[in-house]
Amino acid sequence: MLCVERLVKQYPTGDTALRGVALEVPAGQVLALIGPSGAGKSTLIRCVNRLVEPTAGRVVLEGEDVTALGPAALRRARRRMGMIFQEFALVERLSVMENVLSGRLGYVGFWRSWFRRFPPADVEEAFRLLDRVELTECCDKRADALSGGQRQRVGIARALLQNPRILLVDEPTASLDPKTSRQIMRLICELCRERKLAALINMHDVGLARLFVERIVGLRQGTIVYDGSPDGLTPEVLTTIYGEEDWAERRRGPGGEEEEPEVDEQRLAGLT
Amino acid sequence: MTGVAAAARRWTAPPLIADPWLRRGLALGAAVYLALALGTLSVSWRRVWEGLDRGAAFLVGFARPDFVSRWVEISEGILESLVMTVVATAIGILLSIPVGLGAARNLAPRPVYLLCRGLVAASRTLQEVIVAILFVAMFGFGPLAGVLTLSFATIGFLAKLLAEDIEDTDPAPAEAIRATGASWLQLLNYGIQPQVMPRLIGLSLYRLDINFRESAVIGIVGAGGVGATLNTAFDRYEYATAAAILMTIIAIVMAAEYASGLIRRRVQ
Amino acid sequence: MPVRHAAGVRVWQRRARRRQLLVWLGWLAGTLLIVASWQGIAANTMWNFVWDAPAQGADLLARMVPPRWAYTGRLWRPLWDTINIATLGTLAALVPAVPIALLAARNTTPSAVLVRPAALLLIVSSRSINSLIWALLLVSIIGPGVLAGIVAIALRSIGFVAKLLYEAIEEIDRAPVEAITATGAGRAQVVTFGIAPQVLPAFAGISVFRWDINIRESTVLGLVGAGGIGLELQSSVNVLAWPQVTMIFILILATVVVSEAISARVRHAII
Numbered sequence: 001m002l003c004v005e006r007l008v009k010q011y012p013t014g015d016t017a018l019r020g021v022a023l024e025v026p027a028g029q030v031l032a033l034i035g036p037s038g039a040g041k042s043t044l045i046r047c048v049n050r051l052v053e054p055t056a057g058r059v060v061l062e063g064e065d066v067t068a069l070g071p072a073a074l075r076r077a078r079r080r081m082g083m084i085f086q087e088f089a090l091v092e093r094l095s096v097m098e099n100v101l102s103g104r105l106g107y108v109g110f111w112r113s114w115f116r117r118f119p120p121a122d123v124e125e126a127f128r129l130l131d132r133v134e135l136t137e138c139c140d141k142r143a144d145a146l147s148g149g150q151r152q153r154v155g156i157a158r159a160l161l162q163n164p165r166i167l168l169v170d171e172p173t174a175s176l177d178p179k180t181s182r183q184i185m186r187l188i189c190e191l192c193r194e195r196k197l198a199a200l201i202n203m204h205d206v207g208l209a210r211l212f213v214e215r216i217v218g219l220r221q222g223t224i225v226y227d228g229s230p231d232g233l234t235p236e237v238l239t240t241i242y243g244e245e246d247w248a249e250r251r252r253g254p255g256g257e258e259e260e261p262e263v264d265e266q267r268l269a270g271l272t
Numbered sequence: 273m274t275g276v277a278a279a280a281r282r283w284t285a286p287p288l289i290a291d292p293w294l295r296r297g298l299a300l301g302a303a304v305y306l307a308l309a310l311g312t313l314s315v316s317w318r319r320v321w322e323g324l325d326r327g328a329a330f331l332v333g334f335a336r337p338d339f340v341s342r343w344v345e346i347s348e349g350i351l352e353s354l355v356m357t358v359v360a361t362a363i364g365i366l367l368s369i370p371v372g373l374g375a376a377r378n379l380a381p382r383p384v385y386l387l388c389r390g391l392v393a394a395s396r397t398l399q400e401v402i403v404a405i406l407f408v409a410m411f412g413f414g415p416l417a418g419v420l421t422l423s424f425a426t427i428g429f430l431a432k433l434l435a436e437d438i439e440d441t442d443p444a445p446a447e448a449i450r451a452t453g454a455s456w457l458q459l460l461n462y463g464i465q466p467q468v469m470p471r472l473i474g475l476s477l478y479r480l481d482i483n484f485r486e487s488a489v490i491g492i493v494g495a496g497g498v499g500a501t502l503n504t505a506f507d508r509y510e511y512a513t514a515a516a517i518l519m520t521i522i523a524i525v526m527a528a529e530y531a532s533g534l535i536r537r538r539v540q
Numbered sequence: 541m542p543v544r545h546a547a548g549v550r551v552w553q554r555r556a557r558r559r560q561l562l563v564w565l566g567w568l569a570g571t572l573l574i575v576a577s578w579q580g581i582a583a584n585t586m587w588n589f590v591w592d593a594p595a596q597g598a599d600l601l602a603r604m605v606p607p608r609w610a611y612t613g614r615l616w617r618p619l620w621d622t623i624n625i626a627t628l629g630t631l632a633a634l635v636p637a638v639p640i641a642l643l644a645a646r647n648t649t650p651s652a653v654l655v656r657p658a659a660l661l662l663i664v665s666s667r668s669i670n671s672l673i674w675a676l677l678l679v680s681i682i683g684p685g686v687l688a689g690i691v692a693i694a695l696r697s698i699g700f701v702a703k704l705l706y707e708a709i710e711e712i713d714r715a716p717v718e719a720i721t722a723t724g725a726g727r728a729q730v731v732t733f734g735i736a737p738q739v740l741p742a743f744a745g746i747s748v749f750r751w752d753i754n755i756r757e758s759t760v761l762g763l764v765g766a767g768g769i770g771l772e773l774q775s776s777v778n779v780l781a782w783p784q785v786t787m788i789f790i791l792i793l794a795t796v797v798v799s800e801a802i803s804a805r806v807r808h809a810i811i
Contacts, residue, residue, distance in 0.1 A: 313686055313687070358577040364551070401672065
């Protein structure tokens, strides 16, 4: 379904974020990308839909080479890839409905979107998704009036309204509390199963990843160092991914909470 | 929304103004105003049509500006504008500091505060050109009237922003300085000045820039500077000369903006 | 190092010696410049006029009061024109200012090497030239009247609005823009869905702010023949009809105060 081949990304600053990453995601598989800050997780998923332009290598989606597409064809390819963001990335001054409907922008023309005249089928589907994420009541509220968990559900509805084949999910729970984090992860995984979507999920939280996904890929300094089932994540493997740390001790810790990794400055720099 | 049958749900974007009567009232008011304003506009389109040739001549003048034939007037005018700008900004800064201190609610006693705020308000409401007319009537034609005009305008601008800045300062350091037994002037020097200095420098540079631009204008009413030369050039339809003057002004403003950007970065 | 050793005692100074020297030199140069400039002005000043200024001022004041209230009747029409010059000029400026701002903002410009400098040059040219000078130019081209005033106000306002707007665009949150791009939206859709909602309040605030400034500026455009109440001011000053001048000042002041109050209220409501 999605095939990433020898992907390399070097930023103009000289930082190399990805050093020849190869990855294959079959249809319907939910996969978590884990790794320390600056390992290149965010760069990798942004290279898939070319929000970040890869330096070398190919991204092939359902047999189509995304890296070779012109602007118009790239926009059509992006419709098939829904994206969910860490800080929700909603347009705060637009209403919930407008945010959800913006998922259809790749399908409708400029003037239709300008006058907010989306096809009735799109509006109907948007309502269905809002029902599914339990936000129908809020449809005319402004996005900045919602709580974090609600906002992320709007973000999920927006991504699904694209009718995508794959979800690219960037740290979906990093701005949420532990309970909401689990709810959001559960929702994403349920929706993927219902709609038979593949998903590529960046995660900081190894414990949460173990709980929900069937395959885990560990990234360190732009290279894949682990690819397998969650059960294979032994302390030795975690050490290769994250470096020296007493993993057994941490798992025994009260509540099993992971400590938050430091702010990923390199990644932020890469975005701007 | 939930009560509606699932198959027939419609959605329209929520309007910017929720109250429909207010929305329609505002739209109607705007339409009536526009109709009235455009309807009472007295424009002689023939004159405009005839003028297009001159407009073209001006654009040609911009392509081939003439610095040479009126070089003496241009250079003297620009120099006078620059000189006026420097003196007026210096006087303006010197005067705005006490006025700004007086207009800061957290420093000045009530009567001083009101007096300074009144001065600031007067300076801000009066258009520079109007002030220039009055000063020219009092002090006679020449750059001195211009300098006084620009100094007065600088007070309104700088003192207001300085006062707001002082009111926004962190009170903790000032309190700590006061706790050491410092006098009022020492308090200013150690508690307030370090906090507001970078912005004051930035604003002063910005005002220098504004004063130069304004100095090109007040010459039209006889207060010195390049404005008089420009006025003459337009009166005689010497567009190439006018273009030369305008281009000089633009170049100086650009240079000033670039330089002040550099200085501001160093100060902060 | 600001700490120096002299005869075994540590002496603290605020700045190192070289830096201190530079600071002093800077002050010296600045003072010399100001003094030299001042002498240039003093040389071009008729000092007996200046010594006479207090008397002149008192005399002027005596002639200015009382204002000629009856004159007000002839001022309403020019005042209406003045308000129209400011309002229509501002509206006319908003239309070109938006695309210019989009071309000038680092994150929306199609080309940072070619298009952005051109847009910035347009902005600085518009901003450098005061509306009164634009009016001078336009009166000479399209003839005296309200239209010259409107166009002058518009030309000056384009640069102002475009500058503040492009700065606002450069400060937006990038995440929603990225999200809208990721949905497969086109360039224009990214601007209208991702950027426009974020800068709309700023844009409205800037427009009202500029309108308020334009009211003030349009009161004097008549001095060069570009219509409005300034025309009356010009003719009254020319015939030294000071009571009429006072009346005009009162009316201008009232208009400016009212427009500033409106502008402040609207901006407060938006932000």
